[in-house]
Amino acid sequence: RAQSLEYTDARRQEIQSYAVNQNLTTLRNRINELGVAEALVQTQGSNRIVVELPGVQDTAEAKRVLGRTANLEFRLVSDLNDQYIDPYLGKSNGQPIPPGTEVFAFESLDSGRELLLNRNRILTGERVQNASSGFSQDTGGAEVNIPLDSAGGKLMADATRNAVGKRMAVLFIENKQRISYEQDPVTGESKEVRTPYTESVGINAATIQAVLGSQFRITGLDSPQE
Numbered sequence: 336r337a338q339s340l341e342y343t344d345a346r347r348q349e350i351q352s353y354a355v356n357q358n359l360t361t362l363r364n365r366i367n368e369l370g371v372a373e374a375l376v377q378t379q380g381s382n383r384i385v386v387e388l389p390g391v392q393d394t395a396e397a398k399r400v401l402g403r404t405a406n407l408e409f410r411l412v413s414d415l416n417d418q419y420i421d422p423y424l425g426k427s428n429g430q431p432i433p434p435g436t437e438v439f440a441f442e443s444l445d446s447g448r449e450l451l452l453n454r455n456r457i458l459t460g461e462r463v464q465n466a467s468s469g470f471s472q473d474t475g476g477a478e479v480n481i482p483l484d485s486a487g488g489k490l491m492a493d494a495t496r497n498a499v500g501k502r503m504a505v506l507f508i509e510n511k512q513r514i515s516y517e518q519d520p521v522t523g524e525s526k527e528v529r530t531p532y533t534e535s536v537g538i539n540a541a542t543i544q545a546v547l548g549s550q551f552r553i554t555g556l557d558s559p560q561e
Contacts, residue, residue, distance in 0.1 A: 351381060353465065358384060365400050395514070395527070405509040407460030411494065412502035412540055416451040425449065439506060441537045450537040452504055457494040462487025468559040477556040488549025495547045504540040505553075508533055 342350070355378055362384065366374045375387040391397050413419070413436045421428040425441070425448035432438060433451070441450040464482045471478045483491060495503070512529045519526055541553050 348381075355382065355384065362386060362401060365403070369397060369400055399512055399514065399529075403509055403511055405507065407463065408506040408508060409457040409459075409491070409494075410452045410455070410504050410506055411457065411498060412504050413451040413453050414501070416502075419451045420449055439535050439537045441540070444534060444536050450504060450540060452506065452537065456506075457503070458483070458487050458490045462490070470559070471552075471554050474554065476554060477559045477561065478552050478554040479556065480550075480552045483549045485549060491547045491549070491551070495543050495545075498543050499545060500543065502540045502542050504537045506535055507538045508535045 362376050371388045373389050379385045415433045435454050441448040462483045466481050515528045516525045
């Protein structure tokens with residue numbers, strides 16, 4: 336017999352509140368990029384966010400920056416990383432990229448450092464149900480706790496079963512748009528052209544200490560902000 340399950344009202348409110356708060360954080364970070372000193376970002380009701388940007392003239396640019404989407408990928412660091420990445424420079428030593436791997440900026444796009452990752456991804460951020468920062472009870476250091484859904488937990492366990500001692504990276508992928516203007520050859524009017532592109536950066540690479548599953552943590556961070 337078919338059965339149906341539904342969340343309690345309290346759980347639905349918890350999920351909705353988490354989603355809104357995550358978006359508040361993301362929008363505030365992007366507004367910092369715009370350099371607006373007295374921007375206002377606040378919730379309106381239970382599922383809306385109001386953004387006020389005093390003095391911003393280029394509304395198209397503001398919408399472009401605020402409307403970007405992003406995702407995460409979890410990948411294993413290539414076993415050949417230490418051979419390919421110069422340990423002193425932190426970037427490629429000029430050798431050809433090994434098959435089945437990709438090179439990404441590490442820590443930030445302008446850090447000058449690089450990381451060689453396996454092309455195959457373990458899972459994406461769509462499998463992450465939540466993520467929270469805190470402090471390790473063991474060391475007192477900053478950590479991030481990451482719960483996955485059941486499918487993500489299985490994928491993570493399969494990928495790390497034979498990878499204890501290796502490193503796993505978190506790849507941050509942001510979808511952006513370049514805006515250019517072209518003149519219409521018939522009317523002579525200028526029209527806006529948006530070209531999508533992505534920026535990818537490895538934001539973390541940690542050693543796998545044990546076979547991971549639906550609940551794991553990344554420790555050894557410098558601060559909760561990181």
